[in-house]
Amino acid sequence: MMTERYTLHEDPRSGNCYKIKLTAALLGIRLETRQYDIMAGETRTPEFLANVNRNGRIPVLQIEEGEQTRFLPESNAACWYLASVSALIPEGKFAQADMLRWMFFEQYNHEPNVATLRFWLRFVGEGNLSEQQKQMLPAKRAAGIDALNVMEEHLKSARWMAGGAVTLADIALFPYTHVAEEGGFGLDDYPAIKDWIGQMQSLPGFIPMD
Amino acid sequence: MMTERYTLHEDPRSGNCYKIKLTAALLGIRLETRQYDIMAGETRTPEFLANVNRNGRIPVLQIEEGEQTRFLPESNAACWYLASVSALIPEGKFAQADMLRWMFFEQYNHEPNVATLRFWLRFVGEGNLSEQQKQMLPAKRAAGIDALNVMEEHLKSARWMAGGAVTLADIALFPYTHVAEEGGFGLDDYPAIKDWIGQMQSLPGFIPMD
Structure with a gap:
């Protein structure tokens, strides 16, 4: 090859x-x-x-x-x-599907809320938002909190998001979760998420976001 | 087993x-x-x-x-x-990732626009929408058209969404595309999508949506 x-x-x-x-x-x-x-x-x-x-x-x-x-x-x-063909994708059929489950959750429930608020508040600036964007803030705030709550509940009883070891599910959810505070989502109410962020940052080979 | x-x-x-x-x-x-x-x-x-x-x-x-x-x-x-382990998931590494690409596209770009407008217009009813939902209609309309355009451009030169045969990418995109008109997205401008819908409906074992 x-x-x-x-x-x-x-x-x-x-x-x-x-x-x-x-x-x-x-x-x-x-x-x-x-x-x-x-x-x-x-x-x-x-x-x-x-x-x-x-x-x-x-x-x-x-x-x-x-x-x-x-x-x-x-x-x-x-x-x-x-x-592909690395330990970041589990081999078990259920674990693999469950990993993808969290990756779809990330794109549907997490990113459009947690990441969008970070983009709007940190990069666009609240004063520069359109009226429509301003009106969407409360719903996106609530949906972002829902997504973080779902993660927190899961991580209270599991060390990783899927399959019992670090996988792409963790990698997909880590970027916008660990900077959620830039979108106004305080992480103090999420101790399990904070522990998980620490685990991610301790992985061999870990690199921080620019 | x-x-x-x-x-x-x-x-x-x-x-x-x-x-x-x-x-x-x-x-x-x-x-x-x-x-x-x-x-x-x-x-x-x-x-x-x-x-x-x-x-x-x-x-x-x-x-x-x-x-x-x-x-x-x-x-x-x-x-x-x-x-898993069926022909609906291609074996090739690129084809498999490309199939997932369209499945993530479906959840991020297609479903929140094409499916949400169908839900709002057919099941909630335009008169029952909140002010905020009404204000989001034009942006969701435009984003839904963008998603359909991306599919149309792809299907002009490919019979299926990924990997050269029917896969989960087609199955993921079919449901809300084939009823897009219920959300006000006319399909007459999308001849390649219409052909693809016909191919899907001709698959052995195909069942219609309830």
């Missing part, structure tokens, strides 16, 4: 991009990066849409093998690709 | 529940069902939260094997479980 080369199309402020870099770091995989400013629309240019991702989003993992170049959007799918 | 018994906790109006029933039908797997009315809050009871899914959502796949009972929330994770 030829050696593959990986380039991550990313914005370093994005927790979704960090997931992939953390997966690569824990597995000792080398990643090149190409950086875009999402606030300046750099992922909505005709060139980006035509060549990298017609969905206009980062991260995208570019995979080169010999003459072949392929692009893989969606952070959790890119993590899956890099972690 | 002992035989597993499956019970799907569902609301028959939900496309997310239909995904799992369609997966089971295509694979010839028998599913019992237990039905809930999400509009009446039946998935938010203390009993449901304690025993079935503390996230208060359906679908949940209940898996019984001998004395052991396990619960698997998240529609796409349940599909993955049922389809």
